[in-house]
Amino acid sequence: MLRAILSEQTLNGIVLLRKHLQAAALNNIMGTVFGKRYDLTKCNAEARELQEMRCSTLVPRVKNLVKKIIEEHRNQSQKLSDSSDFIDVLLSLDGTDMLCEDDTVAVLWEMIFRGTDTTGLLTEWVMAELVLNPDSQTQLHQELDLVVGDKTVTDADVAKLPYLQAVIKETLRVHCTPTWFTSFLGKTFLVPLVFKPERFMRSLGGVDVKVRGGDLRLAPFGAGRRVCPGKNLGLVTVSLWVAKLVHHFEWVRDPMNPVDLTEVLKLSSEMKNPLCAKAIPRRCLHTS
Ligand code: HEM
Numbered sequence: 001m002l003r004a005i006l007s008e009q010t011l012n013g014i015v016l017l018r019k020h021l022q023a024a025a026l027n028n029i030m031g032t033v034f035g036k037r038y039d040l041t042k043c044n045a046e047a048r049e050l051q052e053m054r055c056s057t058l059v060p061r062v063k064n065l066v067k068k069i070i071e072e073h074r075n076q077s078q079k080l081s082d083s084s085d086f087i088d089v090l091l092s093l094d095g096t097d098m099l100c101e102d103d104t105v106a107v108l109w110e111m112i113f114r115g116t117d118t119t120g121l122l123t124e125w126v127m128a129e130l131v132l133n134p135d136s137q138t139q140l141h142q143e144l145d146l147v148v149g150d151k152t153v154t155d156a157d158v159a160k161l162p163y164l165q166a167v168i169k170e171t172l173r174v175h176c177t178p179t180w181f182t183s184f185l186g187k188t189f190l191v192p193l194v195f196k197p198e199r200f201m202r203s204l205g206g207v208d209v210k211v212r213g214g215d216l217r218l219a220p221f222g223a224g225r226r227v228c229p230g231k232n233l234g235l236v237t238v239s240l241w242v243a244k245l246v247h248h249f250e251w252v253r254d255p256m257n258p259v260d261l262t263e264v265l266k267l268s269s270e271m272k273n274p275l276c277a278k279a280i281p282r283r284c285l286h287t288s
Pocket of ligand 1: 029110111112114115116118119122176220221222223225226227228229230231233234235238
């Protein structure tokens with residue numbers, strides 16, 4: 001993703017981020033669920049079919065494609081290990097836990113369908129806010145330079161980046177449905193429309209709010225029995241992508257394409273006009 005962004009910036013002087021995030025999100029979820037990676041910059045019939053199907057409800061095509069991938073897993077059936085994917089886990093269920101084929105297809109499809117756009121769109125919102133709020137971006141650059149330095153950002157680093165977590169929480173508060181911050185009264189939330197990650201940092205006078213469904217003041221993943229099952233994967237993925245995007249580039253407004261925060265509510269709340277910004281390289285890409 002970072003290389004593709006760099007070549008678009010070099011070629012056009014600006015980057016339309018959404019398509020890079022969508023490709024990365026599909027690749028990420030396919031890797032987790034099906035153990036498959038696609039290079040969407042190259043011609044691949046299966047990847048192309050998947051991208052087309054995300055936009056429609058072509059049930060027979062969905063079933064055929066997912067069944068084919070399940071069959072491939074059955075053929076290489078092996079014991080569960082660290083490299084097993086989600087299908088291997090589903091196929092290993094037995095007794096009353098075992099799922100029939102139609103239910104397996106439904107569960108897998110739901111994972112792809114719900115897990116792809118959400119991560120890409122949330123990352124786009126975060127990046128849009130960072131372009132509009134250069135002071136927050138500078139603070140994140142400083143945190144990344146201190147904690148990660150010149151090495152490659154890994155998911156283990158994410159837990160050591162409190163300002164990054166606060167930036168993501170603040171984006172969820174401002175842009176994602178369903179978020180409930182009606183009970184956020186008091187001085188921390190006096191200016192609710194201003195993007196201010198510091199609200200979520202206790203060390204800076206803010207409050208520490210959990211976003212995974214345990215605190216209904218901010219519940220972007222829902223709560224209770226129907227809480228989003230992909231919340232951990234979603235948060236780690238978005239955190240890692242934002243960390244990498246900001247570690248490698250400074251994201252700057254393009255005067256010809258102003259950032260427009262108008263929302264449109266589809267399956268998720270998304271930017272009506274996709275983010276277009278300049279990605280100025282900050283460090284060399286050879287390590288990622
Ligand atoms: C980071 C971005 C994400 C956000 C903001 C998000 C948000 C949500 C929300 C609000 C719900 C509805 C919860 C309810 O009805 O109370 C939901 C459900 C769901 N999400 Fe996510 N999600 C994200 C990422 C993911 C990922 C990465 C996956 C899969 C790997 C996923 C899979 C699902 C599934 C399968 C459901 C349906 C659960 C059910 O109906 O019981 N989500 N998500």
